[in-house]
Amino acid sequence: MGMLSDPEKKFSLLKKDFAELNAKAIDELNVDAVIHFAAFVSIDESMVKPEKYFENNERKTFEFVHNLFSSSSQPFLIYASSPEVYGNPVRTPMDELHPMRPRSIYAVTKLAAEKHCMSLFEWYSYPVNVIRNFNTFGPNQNVSAYSAVIPAFIERALSNEPLRITGSGEQTRDFQYVKDAVRAYESLVLTRGKLKGETFNIGSGKQIKIKGLAEKIIGLTGSSSRVEFAEGRKGDLAALQADYSKIKDKLGWQPKFSLEEGLKKTIEWYKTFRK
Known part of the structure; x- marks a missing residue:
């Protein structure tokens, strides 16, 4: 945490469940x-x-944003959402006005949380923005039974184990490197709420097939892994691709890292630090 009014001041790390932050605790954080x-x-x-x-994702967010509203300081809020709220695309790239047809409990909770945040803007003009992060990846990303596809692929490729794809691998995703995502949040937070009530997509603006991603990671790691396919999931999305023109127009943000550049940096991190 840190102060926008003093950007040179170093940030402090506070480990705490966000649900424990009542209005008084929020004011004390300054x-x-x-x-x-x-x-x-x-x-x-x-x-x-x-x-x-x-x-x-939903109930605790509801309580948290109302605690923000009840605080004396009423800090500017940026909520990190997901393109999963759009569901299967009716058009690509997907802009912020794309129909909302969430297909999983995760997506439903993210959309509901967005609405809880935005209701405070609609009724009270509370300073809120939403960013819908398309698939973000980079160093130190979690590898677990429910991990995202890139860290899972890298981990298995570095161990020369099969890369498992659910479905045909024809489904596409839009992957952005984490440093590009961070720049978007930095740009928005420094507006100090002047664009309150707005929702923004961030992503690379490009699609890649999941089987193409697997082949690229195998090539970049020099792995002997093969690709295996498993039965597809009923609710899996066919495609995701960000239209980030709104945040580009408003803040001048656009991605700087290509997928290959981001993958190389991420692979090097896993080679160095993975157990």
């Missing part, structure tokens, strides 16, 4: 902006543990 990333993010897990996702 912050003027909050970026809300606290969420469970596995689509698969959300379908087998729906209560966990509802409780954390």
Whole structure:
């Protein structure tokens, strides 16, 4: 945490459950902006543990944003959402006005949380923005049973184990390197709420097939892994591609890293630091 009014001041790390931050605790932190990333993010897990996702992603967010509103400081809020709220595309690239047809419990909780945040803007003009992060990847990303596809592929490729794809591999995603995403949040937080009420997509603006991603990671790692296919999931999205023209027009943001550049940096990190 840190102060926008004193950007040279070093940030402090506070480990605390965001649900414990009542209005008094928020005022005591003395912050003027909050970026809300606290969420469970596995689509698969959300379908087998729906209560966990509802409780954390939606209910706790509802309580948290109302605590922000009840605080004296009323810090500017940026909520980190997901393109999963759009569901299967009716057009690509997908802009912020694309129809909302979420297909998983995870996606439903993210859309509901967006609405809880934005309701405070609609009724009270509270300073809120939403960023819909298309698939973000980079160093230190979690590798687990419910991990995202890039860290899972890299981990298996570095071990020369099969890369497993659910479905045909023809489905596409839009992957952005984490440093590009960070720049977007930095740009928005420094507006100090002047663009309140706006929602923005961030992503690379490009699609890649999942089987193409697997082949690229095998090539970049020099792995002897092969690609295996498993039965597809009923609710899996056919495609994702960001239209980020709105944030480019408003803030001048656009991605700087290509997919290959980001993958190379991420692979080097895993080679150095993975167990």
